[in-house]
Amino acid sequence: MTQRIIGPFSRVEGNLELRLQIKEDRVAEARVSSQMYRGFEQMLEGKKPIDALVITPRICGICSVSQSVAAARALADLTGAKPPPNGVLAANLVHACENLADLFTHFYLFFMPDFANPAYRNEAWYGRVAERFRAVSGSAAGDALSARAELLHLMGLLAGKWPHTLAIQPGGSTRSIDASERLRLLTVLRRFRAFLEKTTFGTSLESIVELSQQDQWHQLSEPETSDCGRFFALSRNLKLDQLGRGGNAFMSFGGHAFEGESLFAAGLYTDRWQPLEADAIAEDVSHSWMQASPPRHPREGATKPTGMDDNGYSWCKAPRLNGRVIEVGALARQSVNGNPLALDLLRSGGANVQSRILMRLWEMARLLLAMENWAELLVPGEPFFEAGLASPQDGEGVGMVEAARGSLGHWMRVRNGLIDRYQIIAPTTWNFSPRDADGQPGALEQALSNAPVRKQDDENPVAVQHIVRSFDPCMACTVH
Amino acid sequence: MANFNMLWLQSSGCGGCTMSLLCAESPPLFEQLSWQGINLLWHPALSEASGQEVQSLLSDLEQGRESLDLLCIEGAVAQGPDGTGDFSRLPGTGRSMMSWLQGLSTRANYVVAVGSCAAYGGVSAGGDNPSDATGAQYAGERLGGLLGEAFRSRGGLPVINISGCPIHPQWVLESLASLVRGEMTLQDLDELGRPRSYTDHLVHHGCPRNEYYEYKASAQQHSQQGCLMEHLGCIGTQAHADCNIRLWNGGGSCLRGGYACINCTAPEFENPGYGFLSTPKVAGIPIGLPTDMPKAWFVALSSLSKAAMPARLRENALSDHQLMAPKIYYKNKRR
Numbered sequence: 055m056t057q058r059i060i061g062p063f064s065r066v067e068g069n070l071e072l073r074l075q076i077k078e079d080r081v082a083e084a085r086v087s088s089q090m091y092r093g094f095e096q097m098l099e100g101k102k103p104i105d106a107l108v109i110t111p112r113i114c115g116i117c118s119v120s121q122s123v124a125a126a127r128a129l130a131d132l133t134g135a136k137p138p139p140n141g142v143l144a145a146n147l148v149h150a151c152e153n154l155a156d157l158f159t160h161f162y163l164f165f166m167p168d169f170a171n172p173a174y175r176n177e178a179w180y181g182r183v184a185e186r187f188r189a190v191s192g193s194a195a196g197d198a199l200s201a202r203a204e205l206l207h208l209m210g211l212l213a214g215k216w217p218h219t220l221a222i223q224p225g226g227s228t229r230s231i232d233a234s235e236r237l238r239l240l241t242v243l244r245r246f247r248a249f250l251e252k253t254t255f256g257t258s259l260e261s262i263v264e265l266s267q268q269d270q271w272h273q274l275s276e277p278e279t280s281d282c283g284r285f286f287a288l289s290r291n292l293k294l295d296q297l298g299r300g301g302n303a304f305m306s307f308g309g310h311a312f313e314g315e316s317l318f319a320a321g322l323y324t325d326r327w328q329p330l331e332a333d334a335i336a337e338d339v340s341h342s343w344m345q346a347s348p349p350r351h352p353r354e355g356a357t358k359p360t361g362m363d364d365n366g367y368s369w370c371k372a373p374r375l376n377g378r379v380i381e382v383g384a385l386a387r388q389s390v391n392g393n394p395l396a397l398d399l400l401r402s403g404g405a406n407v408q409s410r411i412l413m414r415l416w417e418m419a420r421l422l423l424a425m426e427n428w429a430e431l432l433v434p435g436e437p438f439f440e441a442g443l444a445s446p447q448d449g450e451g452v453g454m455v456e457a458a459r460g461s462l463g464h465w466m467r468v469r470n471g472l473i474d475r476y477q478i479i480a481p482t483t484w485n486f487s488p489r490d491a492d493g494q495p496g497a498l499e500q501a502l503s504n505a506p507v508r509k510q511d512d513e514n515p516v517a518v519q520h521i522v523r524s525f526d527p528c529m530a531c532t533v534h
Numbered sequence: 535m536a537n538f539n540m541l542w543l544q545s546s547g548c549g550g551c552t553m554s555l556l557c558a559e560s561p562p563l564f565e566q567l568s569w570q571g572i573n574l575l576w577h578p579a580l581s582e583a584s585g586q587e588v589q590s591l592l593s594d595l596e597q598g599r600e601s602l603d604l605l606c607i608e609g610a611v612a613q614g615p616d617g618t619g620d621f622s623r624l625p626g627t628g629r630s631m632m633s634w635l636q637g638l639s640t641r642a643n644y645v646v647a648v649g650s651c652a653a654y655g656g657v658s659a660g661g662d663n664p665s666d667a668t669g670a671q672y673a674g675e676r677l678g679g680l681l682g683e684a685f686r687s688r689g690g691l692p693v694i695n696i697s698g699c700p701i702h703p704q705w706v707l708e709s710l711a712s713l714v715r716g717e718m719t720l721q722d723l724d725e726l727g728r729p730r731s732y733t734d735h736l737v738h739h740g741c742p743r744n745e746y747y748e749y750k751a752s753a754q755q756h757s758q759q760g761c762l763m764e765h766l767g768c769i770g771t772q773a774h775a776d777c778n779i780r781l782w783n784g785g786g787s788c789l790r791g792g793y794a795c796i797n798c799t800a801p802e803f804e805n806p807g808y809g810f811l812s813t814p815k816v817a818g819i820p821i822g823l824p825t826d827m828p829k830a831w832f833v834a835l836s837s838l839s840k841a842a843m844p845a846r847l848r849e850n851a852l853s854d855h856q857l858m859a860p861k862i863y864y865k866n867k868r869r
Contacts, residue, residue, distance in 0.1 A: 061626025064576075064584045067549050071625035089623040092546055092612070093664025100661070102809040108796060109804075112657040115550015115700060159556070167582050189582040190564050190574060199562035203784075206557055210783030214791015216557070217550040217700055218798075220811070221791045228756040228792030230854040242784075359664075361615045369621075435855055439757035514585035530548050 055082065060514055061089070065164040065189070066522065067116045068529025070486070073367070074518065076507050081518065084495070084502035086486050091343075091369040094534040095357045098476040103129060103446050103468050106476065110464065111218050113478070114531040116159075118217035119152040120457035121531070124464040124478075127453030130224035132446040132468060139313065140438040141226020143428045144212055146310050147239075148222060149455070150428075151208045154246075154421045156458035157384070157414045158205070160526040161254075162198035163189070165411065166281070168519050169288055173511040183288065186281075194281060201249040207242045211235055225440035233434045243426050250418060256280025262419035266394035268402070268412065282415055289408045298501040298521035300405030303378050304386030305330065305484070307454040307461040310424065312431070317424050318456060322375065323389040331376065332454065335463075337479065338372040341365070341488040349374065349491070352465040352477035353450065369533040372487035372496060373479050381405055381497045382460025382484045383525060384413040405501070407524040414458075414526070447471045457481050459526050480531035498525055538570070538714045540604040541595060541638070542577040542648075545631040546622045546658045546667050547609025550700040551649035552579050557783060558703035570711050572604075589627055596637045604713060605642035607670050610651040610658035611635060611680045614666035621665040632680060635670070639681055643689040644713050645670065646696060648706060653695035653727070654801035655679075661805070669695070671727065675801040689713075691720065695727040699798035704780060705732045724774070726801060732780070737770035737788075737795045738824075740778035747771075749843040750836050751851035756811070760851025762794045764820060767811045770795035771824040 061071035069089035075082045094113050098106060106125040111118035123145060129135070137145065170184035170192065186194050209216035212229050221228045231239065247259060255262055257274045265271050275283035289295065307330070308320030322328045336349035343366040345358040359369065374380070385405055388396035395416060399409040446468050453464040460481030467475040487496035495503070498521070507515040544552070556563055567574060574581065575595070576588055583591070594600040611632050612621035619630025627634070639645050647670040650656035654674055659667040669679040671693035677683040679693075686692060694713075696705050709729045712718040724733050741747070746761040753760035762768035770778075770788075773795050777787045788795050796810050797803045808814040814821050823832050846858040 059626055060585050062578055062584065062588050062624055063626075064578050064581050064588065067579065068544075069623065069625050071623075087625070089625045090546060090612070091621045091665055092658050092667070093661075096664040097657075097661030105810050108810045109657065109660060112548055112550070112699065115548040115553045118548070118550060163556075163580065170582060190580055195564055196562060199556060199564065200559070203557045203559045203562060207784030210781065210786030210790075212791075214786045214788045214793065215782035217548075217553055219791060220788065220793035220796075223756060226757070229790075230757060230792070232855060359615065359621075361618065362620050437757075438854055439755070441755050514587070519584065 058513065060518070063522065065167065066527045066529065067114070068527070068532065070522070070527060070529050072502075072518065072522070074502070076512070079507050079509070081502050081505040081507060084499045085367055086488065086496060086498050087368040088370040088486065088529050088533045090529065091359055091533050093357070093359070095476050095478060098473050101473050102471070103132065103466065103473055106466065106473065107220055107223060110478070113534045114528060115217045116528055117152060117156060117457040117459065117531060119149050119213070119219065119222065120455055120462050122219065122222050123149050124453035124455045124462050126222050126224050127455060128451035128464045128466045129446070130451070131453065132449050132451035132466065133224055133443050135224035135440055135443050137224075137226030137440055138437045140230065140432055140436050141440070142312055143432050144227035144229065144438055145222045146312060147208065147425055147428050148213045148219070148227070150310060150421045150425050151205065152216070153458040154418055154425070155202055155205055156526070157418050158198065158202060161411070161414065162194050164526065165523045166194065166285070167192065168516060168523060171516045171519070173508065173516040177291070179287070179291065183284065186284065197253060201246060205242065205246040208239060211239055211242070223439070225443050227438045230438040231432065231434060236429065236432055236434055239429050240426070243422065243429060247422055247426070250422065253281060254415070255282050255419065259419040259423055262416060263423060265416070267398050268395065271412070285411065294408040294520065295403040295406050297505065297517055298407040298524055300381045300497055300501045301379050302404060303375070303380050304389045304405070305375060305380045305382055305461055306387040306390035307456055307463065308390070309456045312428065318387055319391045321390045323386070327390060327392060334376040335479070336374055338374060338490040340372070340491040341367060342371050343369055344371065352463065352479055355477045357477070366488070368488045370483055370487055372490045373484050374490055377492070379494055379497055379500065380484050382481045383410060384417045384458070385410045386460060387456055388413050388416070407520050410524040445471060457531075459528055460484060462531070478534055480528065480534065482525070482527045482529060482532040485525045486527055486529070486532055498522065537573050538603045539575050539601055540572050540606060541575045541602055542606040542608065543631065543635065544578050545607060545609035545635065545652065546612040546665060547649060547651040547656070549579060549608070551608050552577070554700040555703045555706055558707055563703070566707050570714050572710060572714060585626060592627070592634065592638070595641055598641055602638065602642045604644045604646060604710070605638050606646045606648050607635060607652040608648045610655050610667035610669060612658070612665040612667050614664070635680060639685070639687065642687050644691060644694065645687045646694045646709065647671070648696050649701050650697040650699045650798060650803065653697040656699055657804045659804065672801060691718065692723070692727055694718070694723065694729065697726070697728055697799040698775065699803070702732070702777070702780060702782060705729065728774070728799065732776045733774040733799065735774070735776040735779060737773040737775050737777050739776070741770055741789050742778070743789060746847055746851050748839060749847050750840045751843050751847040753851055757792055757854045758852050759854065759856070762789070763813065765813050766794050767796070767809065767813050768794035769797045769822050772822060773797035773799060775799045
């Protein structure tokens with residue numbers, strides 16, 4: 055048995071360190087550690103409730119809008135705010151734009167460059183793949199950056215800027231747009247659709263969202279003409295559907311609702327859909343660098359860091375649902391949503407590197423189609439914002455949303471007009487949690503167990519890198 | 535000009551400055567870096583290399599075995615708990631970011647703090663500053679920070695503070711170009727160590743609401759078109775940045791987005807001492823007035839201009855879209 059400490063871990067957001075016990079050519083045991091702590095929950099105490107809109111997005115520059123939406127929802131829960139239809143649509147567009155940009159950035163800039171890893175240099179496909187996907191200098195990176203920047207023009211229009219907008223508020227959006235701006239919005243979406251259809255998928259978005267079986271998708275996306283096809287070829291060659299097997303409990307807070315209809319359902323999926331029992335969430339700190347405490351629901355939770363002591367190995371807490379380890383993210387979201395393609399993937403190989411990536415790609419198509427629809431529904435001249443909300447004096451508010459990486463929750467308590475308690479559980483907190491008091495490893499820790507370690511890359515096994523990045527971790531959110 | 539070695543480290547921050555930098559356009563980021571002759575040794579979010587390979591690179595740089603032209607720091611420096619720096623470690627190395635940044639700074643020709651966290655502490659130092667975060671050469675408004683008041687990098691400059699939460703991509707890329715070309719001097723930095731190329735402007739300059747400001751036609755709530763200074767916490771008249779001249783994400787800015795400027799390029803913006811989105815007033819007059827205008831004049835002019843406010847601005851200021859368009863004046867009045 056040998057031990058490897060892996061870090062710094064590039065192309066993930068934030069400071070991640072892995073401790074692997076390796077037995078022969080397999081990972082026997084993994085410990086996942088978040089190596090940064092800032093203390094946002096403490097910073098928020100004593101502030102005015104509305105200031106959460108300024109502070110919480112700055113937890114994370116990669117999913118700052120998701121944090122913003124969660125804070126706005128918590129405030130709306132407190133004040134009873136009801137944004138007008140345009141406000142809901144604008145917030146949906148801004149939020150979906152960030153989710154889409156996240157999924158896209160992850161695929162092109164964070165995940166695919168692993169196939170240019172020199173560990174693969176003897177593979178027949180290496181030259182072509184490295185030329186396309188090498189980090190920074192690969193042809194895909196250049197293409198993707200231009201397309202991404204243009205997609206984010208939507209943020210310039212509807213949110214002022216990205217990241218860290220203040221446009222999304224409990225009463226709706228501060229940015230109303232006129233008829234000509236709405237047309238510009240549609241142009242931005244049209245242009246990004248063209249990139250996705252030509253370069254990413256090699257087929258129409260409509261044909262992607264209608265897929266119900268992975269085999270149909272293989273036939274649609276040719277390996278030579280689309281990046282999705284190139285991924286399929288690599289995945290088949292490297293058996294990514296057998297890598298990074300997760301548990302089988304998936305959660306989604308759902309969302310992107312408009313007029314009573316949610317694009318994505320909330321719930322829990324194990325072998326079937328079940329309603330979400332949000333009261334059964336509790337954060338365990340037994341293996342965190344936090345003051346000892348029994349597991350607590352975030353409504354009652356506290357964040358009290360200690361120094362780095364021997365009891366813990368991460369600044370991350372360990373959230374559990376009814377004591378259960380949960381995986382969140384696009385695959386989880388679509389399983390909960392009853393998506394036939396997600397369920398087909400789960401039946402054939404469960405949660406693994408391939409199924410996680412495929413559902414991210416699928417969601418890109420779904421989100422863009424939804425965004426086109428929302429943009430069509432905007433009515434220039436009608437209000438985007440509900441007026442005259444009182445500042446809350448006392449009470450509790452909850453904001454539960456889906457960020458690209460999975461379920462994000464904000465729990466806020468206000469006393470005498472000031473924030474008295476603010477607890478946040480981010481998606482990667484679920485996926486990258488340390489062990490709990492029962493010794494149950496977190497979702498990534500489970501997925502890493504049994505990962506192959508090839509002799510030539512034993513210092514930093516490439517299979518481990520694929521598995522970690524298949525979750526698209528955001529450590530800045532995780533520990534906040 | 536070629537092979538200007540740049541290392542980028544992310545300390546205690548949100549990664550948002552990198553995410554914003556990736557929005558650079560015409561040309562996109564990697565092309566701009568390559569044209570400038572910048573060789574990106576390593577960036578945690580963008581590079582292929584991970585783990586051992588990076589650790590070796592960092593030791594080579596720290597020991598002087600490889601040259602370091604530019605060290606970019608994103609995120610604040612966490613000094614806690616109890617001065618250990620353990621709240622932010624460089625994974626795999628068993629060492630704090632604080633210690634790495636100290637070591638590498640002495641080797642770098644230039645040190646650039648990217649974003650308000652790296653420059654002054656920023657939001658990472660918000661509230662009671664639970665992680666004891668500081669900037670690279672400032673702690674809030676005070677010189678000092680991690681590297682101390684007297685710090686000069688080998689190239690003779692203090693830390694260059696490209697502040698902002700986040701930065702505009704072109705603030706960074708222009709500053710880098712200037713450094714690569716050897717054109718950046720002390721005179722190009724303002725009193726807070728920020729490149730004057732973007733801080734010699736105020737956010738107020740080019741604000742689309744300037745006409746409302748002229749007449750003190752104020753919005754009463756967010757989403758309305760009027761000036762946000764009087765009631766909604768906007769301090770664009772005091773904030774140094776060219777956000778309304780050099781626009782964001784294809785044409786936006788905070789004011790164009792319908793919300794107040796919170797002066798995110800300034801030290802200690804994270805703790806305004808009042809709510810961010812409302813304007814503190816004494817006897818009905820905002821306490822934060824334009825920095826270079828005598829208060830009495832401001833009050834006198836405001837009451838005059840309010841009295842002269844055109845009906846069009848009065849109507850439009852309180853609406854979320856234009857109710858009255860500007861009137862057309864014909865050259866020939868008798869048509």
